[in-house]
Amino acid sequence: MLPAPVRKYLLTSVASAPEVLEALVEGISATDSVWDVRPYADRFTLREVVAHLADWEPIHKERIERILNEDEPTLPDMDEGQMAIDNDYAHQDPINCLKRYREGRKVVADLLKSLSPEQCERAGIRPPNLGRLDLDQFATFIFAHDGYHLQQAAEYRKG
Structure with a gap:
């Protein structure tokens, strides 16, 4: 279990991530070409990053709820590349995605903040590479x- 001050800092950081992303993209219009620059073939564009982050919030919420309600549930690995194709990240409205990210994250952050110390010790299993994660570790993963993606956004913003 994390010490209370560390947990407070962690959850404040988790809650504020959408605000940081919004500050990084402030002043970029939805039609600006910076959203679609792909400096690395194996990484998302800025538009795709925002869509990706927004799409993960309901998944995070569902996983936290499963960990709270089931005994060490197995949480399936997600194919992020396939999610990007299935959800057409390349054509998502970044402003709408920022809104979805902010709203979804508020739900996730509020849920994490509401947990008792005992609940924080509950865990799920994330194969193949993460293994057993208790809810504090899950918050750390978030x-x-x-x-990772905020650094990407800052890099893309610099051009």
Whole structure:
């Protein structure tokens, strides 16, 4: 279990990630070409990053709820590339996706903040590469995932 001050910092960071992303893209119109620049063949464009983050919020919520209600449920791995194709990330409205991300994250952050210390010790299994994650570790994973994509957004913004 995380010490209370560490958990507070972690959950504040998880809750504020959409705000940080919005600050990074502030002033970019929905039709600006920066949304569709792909500097690396194996990474999302900025438009796709925002759609990807928005799409993960209901998945995070569902996984947290499963961990709370089931004994160490197996949480299926997701094919992010296939999600991007299935949900047409390349043509998503980034402004709408930012809104979905902000709204979805509020739900997830509020749920994480409501957990008791005992609930934070509940875990799920994330094969193939993450293994057993308790809810504090799951929140840390969300934070790390955000950080990866926020760094990407900052890099794309610089051009």
